[in-house]
Amino acid sequence: MKCIFCDIINNKVKNLKVWEDKNFILLLDANPINPGHLLLIPKKHAPDVFNLSDAQYIELFILAKKAARILKSVSGAKRTGLAIEGFGVDHIHIHLVPVNKGNELNPLRAKKVPLDKLKKKQTVFIKKFKRFDH
Ligand SMILES: [Zn+2]
Numbered sequence: 001m002k003c004i005f006c007d008i009i010n011n012k013v014k015n016l017k018v019w020e021d022k023n024f025i026l027l028l029d030a031n032p033i034n035p036g037h038l039l040l041i042p043k044k045h046a047p048d049v050f051n052l053s054d055a056q057y058i059e060l061f062i063l064a065k066k067a068a069r070i071l072k073s074v075s076g077a078k079r080t081g082l083a084i085e086g087f088g089v090d091h092i093h094i095h096l097v098p099v100n101k102g103n104e105l106n107p108l109r110a111k112k113v114p115l116d117k118l119k120k121k122q123t124v125f126i127k128k129f130k131r132f133d134h
Contacts, residue, residue, distance in 0.1 A: 005091040009043050016118055018125035019132050024060075026067055026129060028122055031110040033097045036075040036121070040064050040094040047090045064094050066132065071096055074128050081105040 008015040009025055016028035018038070029037040042060060046052065052060065068080035077098030083105055084094055097105055 003045055003089065003091050005041050005089055005093065006045050009041070016122050018122060019129040024063055026132075028118055028125065029095070029110070030115075030118060031112050033095075033107065033109045034075075034077070034099065034104060035113075036071060036077075036098045036125075037110075038067065038071060038096040038125075040067055040096060042092055045091050047086065047092065049084055049086070049092045049094075052092070060092075060094070064096065067129075068096050070128060070132060071098060074125065083107075 004013070007013045008017070008027065016030060017025055018028060019026040020043075023043055025041050025043060027039050027041070029039050040060070040063060042052075042056070049057070049060070064082060068082065072080050075098035078100045079098075081097040081099040081104065082094060083097070084092075085107070086092070095105075099105055
C-alpha cells in the first residue's frame, strides 16, 4: 500500500526532515496550521497509535515532549499543541504545533506555504534539533 510517510522515511520523495534517528523522524508539515508545525513519525508503518506496545507508546510521547520543548523555544509561541488524528495519512504521526490561544489547533487553518520559505525554516530547525536525542 502506498504511504507518503513511508516514502519520506525511505527518501523516495523530497521532504522537510529536521531530525531522524533509527526509529523516528521529525519533519515540517508542508501545510502548517501555524509556522513551525512539526510531525513526529515512527519509522515503522502502523496506523493506530493506541495499538502500540506500552514501551513504544511511552518512547513516542517522551520524544514528543522533548521536541515540543525545543519547538517552543524556537517558535516563541506560548505553548506547543499536540494532536493525533490519523485520517489524512494512515501512518502514526503526532502534530506538534506552536499555539498562542485557544482553538488554534484546528486543521481547517492549515495552509500551503511556498517551498522556498519552508526550506529556509528547515535549515534553521535542523540546527536547532541537532543535539536533539533521547
Ligand atoms: Zn507508512
